[in-house]
Amino acid sequence: MNSKISSVPATSNPYVPILVLGAIGFGFAVFSIVAGALTGPKRYNRAKLDAYECGIEPSPQAAEGGRFPVKYFLTAMLFIIFDIEIVFLYPWAVSFDALGLFGLIEMAIFIGTVFVAYAYVWRRGGLEWD
Structure with missing residues:
Protein backbone atom coordinates (compact mmCIF):
# COMPACT_ATOMS: atom_id res chain seq x y z
CA MET A 1 0.00 0.00 0.00
CA ASN A 2 1.47 3.32 -1.06
CA SER A 3 0.35 6.19 1.19
CA LYS A 4 1.39 9.79 0.99
CA ILE A 5 3.73 10.93 3.72
CA SER A 6 2.96 14.36 5.14
CA SER A 7 5.89 16.63 5.85
CA VAL A 8 3.95 18.38 8.62
CA PRO A 9 3.21 16.39 11.77
CA ALA A 10 -0.47 16.01 12.65
CA THR A 11 0.04 17.74 16.01
CA SER A 12 1.55 20.89 14.47
CA ASN A 13 -0.18 24.19 15.23
CA PRO A 14 -1.02 26.19 12.07
CA TYR A 15 -0.22 29.47 13.85
CA VAL A 16 3.43 28.60 14.43
CA PRO A 17 4.65 30.14 11.12
CA ILE A 18 2.80 33.37 11.91
CA LEU A 19 4.33 33.51 15.38
CA VAL A 20 7.79 32.78 13.98
CA LEU A 21 7.41 35.58 11.40
CA GLY A 22 6.22 37.96 14.11
CA ALA A 23 9.19 37.03 16.30
CA ILE A 24 11.60 37.60 13.42
CA GLY A 25 10.04 41.01 12.73
CA PHE A 26 10.14 42.00 16.40
CA GLY A 27 13.75 40.80 16.67
CA PHE A 28 14.75 42.82 13.61
CA ALA A 29 13.12 45.95 15.04
CA VAL A 30 14.86 45.55 18.39
CA PHE A 31 18.18 44.78 16.68
CA SER A 32 17.88 47.89 14.49
CA ILE A 33 17.16 50.18 17.44
CA VAL A 34 19.96 48.74 19.58
CA ALA A 35 22.48 48.78 16.70
CA GLY A 36 21.61 52.40 15.89
CA ALA A 37 21.96 53.43 19.53
CA LEU A 38 25.31 51.68 19.90
CA THR A 39 26.92 52.72 16.62
CA GLY A 40 25.39 56.14 15.99
CA PRO A 41 27.04 59.45 16.93
CA LYS A 42 26.10 60.87 20.29
CA ARG A 43 26.66 64.57 19.65
CA TYR A 44 23.48 66.32 20.67
CA ASN A 45 22.99 70.04 20.22
CA ARG A 46 20.08 72.44 20.33
CA ALA A 47 19.31 72.12 16.60
CA LYS A 48 19.14 68.32 16.78
CA LEU A 49 16.77 68.36 19.73
CA ASP A 50 14.33 70.83 18.12
CA ALA A 51 11.17 69.63 16.44
CA TYR A 52 11.44 69.24 12.66
CA GLU A 53 8.42 69.80 10.42
CA CYS A 54 9.37 69.10 6.80
CA GLY A 55 12.04 71.78 6.52
CA ILE A 56 9.99 74.66 7.88
CA GLU A 57 10.18 76.26 11.28
CA PRO A 58 7.83 74.60 13.77
CA SER A 59 4.89 76.82 14.61
CA PRO A 60 4.32 77.52 18.29
CA GLN A 61 0.58 77.57 17.68
CA ALA A 62 0.42 73.84 16.84
CA ALA A 63 2.61 72.93 19.82
CA GLU A 64 0.25 74.73 22.19
CA GLY A 65 -2.81 72.86 20.97
CA GLY A 66 -3.72 75.33 18.26
CA ARG A 67 -5.71 74.49 15.17
Missing part, protein backbone atom coordinates in the same frame (compact mmCIF):
# COMPACT_ATOMS: atom_id res chain seq x y z
CA PHE A 68 -4.35 72.84 12.06
CA PRO A 69 -5.71 74.09 8.75
CA VAL A 70 -8.59 72.04 7.39
CA LYS A 71 -6.61 71.71 4.12
CA TYR A 72 -4.17 69.42 5.96
CA PHE A 73 -6.92 66.97 6.90
CA LEU A 74 -8.55 67.12 3.46
CA THR A 75 -5.26 66.26 1.80
CA ALA A 76 -4.74 63.35 4.20
CA MET A 77 -8.24 62.01 3.56
CA LEU A 78 -7.80 62.30 -0.21
CA PHE A 79 -4.56 60.35 0.00
CA ILE A 80 -6.21 57.60 2.02
CA ILE A 81 -9.23 57.38 -0.29
CA PHE A 82 -7.20 57.16 -3.48
CA ASP A 83 -4.72 54.78 -1.87
CA ILE A 84 -7.50 52.39 -0.82
CA GLU A 85 -9.03 52.54 -4.29
CA ILE A 86 -5.71 51.59 -5.84
CA VAL A 87 -5.50 48.57 -3.52
CA PHE A 88 -8.61 47.18 -5.23
CA LEU A 89 -6.62 46.88 -8.46
CA TYR A 90 -4.35 44.14 -7.09
CA PRO A 91 -6.96 41.35 -6.67
CA TRP A 92 -8.41 42.27 -10.05
CA ALA A 93 -5.00 41.98 -11.70
CA VAL A 94 -4.41 38.58 -10.09
CA SER A 95 -7.72 37.11 -11.23
CA PHE A 96 -7.98 38.99 -14.53
CA ASP A 97 -8.09 35.83 -16.67
CA ALA A 98 -10.82 34.23 -14.57
CA LEU A 99 -13.06 37.31 -14.65
CA GLY A 100 -13.00 37.71 -18.42
CA LEU A 101 -14.90 40.50 -20.17
CA PHE A 102 -17.18 41.10 -17.18
CA GLY A 103 -14.18 41.89 -14.95
CA LEU A 104 -12.71 44.19 -17.58
CA ILE A 105 -15.94 46.19 -17.91
CA GLU A 106 -16.41 46.42 -14.14
CA MET A 107 -12.83 47.62 -13.65
CA ALA A 108 -13.25 50.19 -16.44
CA ILE A 109 -16.32 51.53 -14.61
CA PHE A 110 -14.40 51.58 -11.32
CA ILE A 111 -11.40 53.38 -12.82
CA GLY A 112 -13.75 55.82 -14.57
CA THR A 113 -15.40 56.61 -11.24
CA VAL A 114 -12.01 57.14 -9.60
CA PHE A 115 -10.97 59.40 -12.48
CA VAL A 116 -14.15 61.49 -12.18
CA ALA A 117 -13.49 61.94 -8.44
CA TYR A 118 -9.87 62.85 -9.14
CA ALA A 119 -10.87 65.39 -11.82
CA TYR A 120 -13.46 66.91 -9.46
CA VAL A 121 -10.92 67.33 -6.66
CA TRP A 122 -8.38 68.76 -9.10
CA ARG A 123 -10.85 71.32 -10.53
CA ARG A 124 -11.93 72.38 -7.04
CA GLY A 125 -8.30 73.05 -6.05
CA GLY A 126 -8.06 70.22 -3.53
CA LEU A 127 -4.56 69.33 -4.70
CA GLU A 128 -3.10 72.83 -4.30
CA TRP A 129 -0.56 73.20 -1.48
CA ASP A 130 -0.94 76.96 -0.98
